[in-house]
Amino acid sequence: MRDVETNSLWSHLLGKAMRGEFKGAELKILPGVMTTWSEWRLRHPRTTLLGMSRTSRSYREAVWEKPRRFVYGVHLGAGRPSPAVSLKRLQQEPVFNFESAGHAVLITAGEKGVSARSFNRKLKGEILVFSASGKGVMTDDRTSSRWDVFTGECLGGKLKGTVLSILPGTISFRTAWEAFFPEGRIVE
């Protein structure tokens, strides 16, 4: 993509200007999620919506029925490896702990992989391991506190009120992610 101001060329996947006056500049990648309208609206009752005409009709929940086409990739920051996990794996293990280049990462997802998002599971120097413990809830292995899988907030137990910090990430077509991060690891 280009910016109007300087015509610099940016990679939208990296969030970085690759050529032109802004070369090297990085945009802050926001913790957006990909999900269905139903699921989003349920959790954000006062949400607003982009109201343009449709350019297609085919991007619906059924897309997740071919999970091998997709990965969830994590942005660990400039110069750091960007690991990814296959959507199929996340559908099987919707509370997924792993490590990459010293980062303790947690990826959570809803049914079929909706609203996949990533968190840093290192808290005050300690690394927590999470496991699913009910619909939308997970527990950690240190204190058995209960956490919301979508917000990363501790709902009850010793760590109640604590919120895991979000790591930016995105659902991506697998081929795209491999093209931009050829050295990156994909966990299958």
Added chain:
Amino acid sequence: MKSGLLPFLLLVAGIPFPSSADEFNPRQVVKAFPAITDPRIVTVGEAGRFVEGNELVLGVVIGEQARAYPINMLTNPTREIINDRLGGSAIAATW
């Protein structure tokens, strides 16, 4: 990078140019389209005309404000970048 530049924040999803990150020499396959800078935004109450429950959206929360960008509105080259403002921040939703 100019220090005065507002944080230009980015939702990311979709297919990039057909080249690796190291050699960024994208082929220009379409002309540069006008930037979308003032997109129409509707409320939940109005949403029924625009989107169905099982359609995929990119969702983001900034501060107290949540917004969804239906993928089925972004899949044309003219639509792949939506410049928007949310929760006091200048953001770009991209596909």
